Amino acid sequence: MTLSLFEDRGTPLNQQRFTWRELAGKPISKLDDDAFSRVRVILMNGIESEALRFSHAAARFNLELRRPLAEIRRVEQHQATMVNWLLGADHSPLETTIGYEQVAIEVTAALAQNEPDPYLAQVYRFGLLEDFDHMYRYSALLDRLEGKDSNNILQSYTDVLPGRPTVVEHRSPENDLRRPFDRNTAAPLTKLNALTLTAAEHQTHDYYMNIGPLFADPVARQLYAEIASIEEQHVTQYESLLDPSQSLLENWLMHEAMEAYTYYSCLQQEANPRLKSLWERMLNYELGHFHLVSGLFQKHERRDPQEIVGERLPEPIKFESQREFVRATLASEVDLRAKGADIVGLEEEPQESIDYRNHMNSQGSPSETVAAGYVWRPGTEVLSRAHIRAA
Amino acid sequence: MPQSTDATRLGINRTGLQMSPQHAKEMLQTEDLLDDESSGAQSSPGDEQALALARQEYIAAADPLGSIPAPATLKGAAKTAAKMLTGRRSQVFIDKLAERLAFERGGARLYDAVCAKAIAPSGDLNKINVDELLEIRDAEARHALMVKECMETLGADPTAQTPCADLAGVESMGLLQAASDPRTTLAQSLHAALAAELIDNEGWDGLIVLARDMGQENMARRFEQALKEEREHLTKVRRWYTQLSKEMSELM
Numbered sequence A: 001m002t003l004s005l006f007e008d009r010g011t012p013l014n015q016q017r018f019t020w021r022e023l024a025g026k027p028i029s030k031l032d033d034d035a036f037s038r039v040r041v042i043l044m045n046g047i048e049s050e051a052l053r054f055s056h057a058a059a060r061f062n063l064e065l066r067r068p069l070a071e072i073r074r075v076e077q078h079q080a081t082m083v084n085w086l087l088g089a090d091h092s093p094l095e096t097t098i099g100y101e102q103v104a105i106e107v108t109a110a111l112a113q114n115e116p117d118p119y120l121a122q123v124y125r126f127g128l129l130e131d132f133d134h135m136y137r138y139s140a141l142l143d144r145l146e147g148k149d150s151n152n153i154l155q156s157y158t159d160v161l162p163g164r165p166t167v168v169e170h171r172s173p174e175n176d177l178r179r180p181f182d183r184n185t186a187a188p189l190t191k192l193n194a195l196t197l198t199a200a201e202h203q204t205h206d207y208y209m210n211i212g213p214l215f216a217d218p219v220a221r222q223l224y225a226e227i228a229s230i231e232e233q234h235v236t237q238y239e240s241l242l243d244p245s246q247s248l249l250e251n252w253l254m255h256e257a258m259e260a261y262t263y264y265s266c267l268q269q270e271a272n273p274r275l276k277s278l279w280e281r282m283l284n285y286e287l288g289h290f291h292l293v294s295g296l297f298q299k300h301e302r303r304d305p306q307e308i309v310g311e312r313l314p315e316p317i318k319f320e321s322q323r324e325f326v327r328a329t330l331a332s333e334v335d336l337r338a339k340g341a342d343i344v345g346l347e348e349e350p351q352e353s354i355d356y357r358n359h360m361n362s363q364g365s366p367s368e369t370v371a372a373g374y375v376w377r378p379g380t381e382v383l384s385r386a387h388i389r390a391a
Numbered sequence B: 001m002p003q004s005t006d007a008t009r010l011g012i013n014r015t016g017l018q019m020s021p022q023h024a025k026e027m028l029q030t031e032d033l034l035d036d037e038s039s040g041a042q043s044s045p046g047d048e049q050a051l052a053l054a055r056q057e058y059i060a061a062a063d064p065l066g067s068i069p070a071p072a073t074l075k076g077a078a079k080t081a082a083k084m085l086t087g088r089r090s091q092v093f094i095d096k097l098a099e100r101l102a103f104e105r106g107g108a109r110l111y112d113a114v115c116a117k118a119i120a121p122s123g124d125l126n127k128i129n130v131d132e133l134l135e136i137r138d139a140e141a142r143h144a145l146m147v148k149e150c151m152e153t154l155g156a157d158p159t160a161q162t163p164c165a166d167l168a169g170v171e172s173m174g175l176l177q178a179a180s181d182p183r184t185t186l187a188q189s190l191h192a193a194l195a196a197e198l199i200d201n202e203g204w205d206g207l208i209v210l211a212r213d214m215g216q217e218n219m220a221r222r223f224e225q226a227l228k229e230e231r232e233h234l235t236k237v238r239r240w241y242t243q244l245s246k247e248m249s250e251l252m
């Protein structure tokens, strides 16, 4: 049986406290911790960043809720810090990037399979094949710039292969907008999934925007510019799945439910005891937030929050290799394109998208340049080429 | 790429105090302001020892970067070499082999960036022998491959990133950034390569001692050959760097 959102009231807000020492705690081991621990750390930073982002936007639209928003937001800020600071400094920004794309691939693939609404599931598979391609391009960059093997980060859970080529992922904005779910009929899991992916993609976008300029290499700078643009498209896509007629408080309630759900998923599968107790503490904080917001929701909207989020959390997100599903999706859906809100065949792609990307790519394509002829082999291309030259 | 002469031109560099005499004078008042209680600016008590102490707390609590993977069980001929690979010393050896492998591999990529500068058409200053530079690049790749083969004969996993291998990446990052920046000159890029070659020479030296300690005489001899090549790299890179720097100053 999964966790009931309404039985356990979690940690009261006034007991949700931190010290600087806690925020800057011990990082995970890049070498010894399971790649899925890093996946969880990156995902949860994305979830917390979304909590902050949403809370700020909400505060601009509602005077009455500003105070409770500010109070809970302070905790979100420190949760985000504590989680994000778990990444060790021996990850180069590019190695962390590999981790980000692993999150995008494995989490999107897991959600695509548990998504009850076939349309949203198709949208997730569509996005999946694009992040899958990013992994291939960034792996080529990691190999060709730093001489490193992306599989040291991936730990053999995730394939390094071309997907829908990044060069053709560039679409005109209207072709990134999808049809929102209906808040009245959508399953709670559908709402949670869409919000989770919006959060994950948004932080990926922000991360690339921040680290792109840290690179000296011109092709790296170009590649981050190009893929950041796709992540912006992905945010546009996933965000457009959210029903805009959800009220501010309903939205806030869903955010807290999503935070609880994702921490709960982390807690169920974490093998590192230190992380496990961290996930547990954060889950209890989120249950505290959820109850507070539930109260506000009942008070202001005079409705039962259970109607919105259901009684129990869904089955946890599966943090495990989705290799078979990804390969099957790649084989059957790589040629799909987007036409307005619909996912269509190659030949139906609107001219606007083609014109848009033809111009963007008219002075060269970074993702094509960086990965020209690239084949992932253990221990990098440097070794496999040295083989050939020595032979 | 900018010409080396461009990179050393006189201009309006704004970073120093002398560039802004009036503002600089005001900047120098800050120490007096700190002493003046009515200024509103109050320093924290203590000195840089506070930072050093905070570091000590973290060092005491820190976990290591990670571990060294245990060698796989081996069959047949490799067993003899692998037999000796137990205990602490052998872990150090594997860690250092993996470090060398990572560094040589990264070195090949560093030279890719330096080569880009050498072949860029930008004036007489960049006339160093590109073929020789490429030969160094390939030597780094061959060295990496050789270390990989050595690790395999020991049953160690050459695809694993050990703590010292991980750190080789961290240490090299600045060199790579210097060489891969399109704004840096060939001479500036060679300066990064020079630092890498100094590390390289030191690395092989240490590895030879370790190999002999482990009774791996064959390996030690292969490493000596690599060290010989690294010495040549060092000599060449130093010569190019000196030559370009000298030409640059003569042109000024």
Ligand SMILES: [Fe+2]
Binding pocket: A048, A051, A075, A076, A079, A259, A286
């Ligand atoms: Fe949170």
Ligand SMILES: [Fe+2]
Binding pocket: A101, A104, A130, A131, A132, A134, A204, A227, A231
């Ligand atoms: Fe991506």
Ligand SMILES: [Fe+2]
Binding pocket: A104, A131, A201, A204, A230, A231, A234
């Ligand atoms: Fe994405």
Ligand SMILES: [Fe+2]
Binding pocket: A051, A072, A076, A255, A256, A259, A285, A286, A289
């Ligand atoms: Fe929260």
Ligand SMILES: [Fe+2]
Binding pocket: B104, B107, B139, B140, B143, B200, B230
């Ligand atoms: Fe070398």
Ligand SMILES: [Fe+2]
Binding pocket: B107, B136, B140, B197, B200, B229, B230, B233, B234
């Ligand atoms: Fe060398």
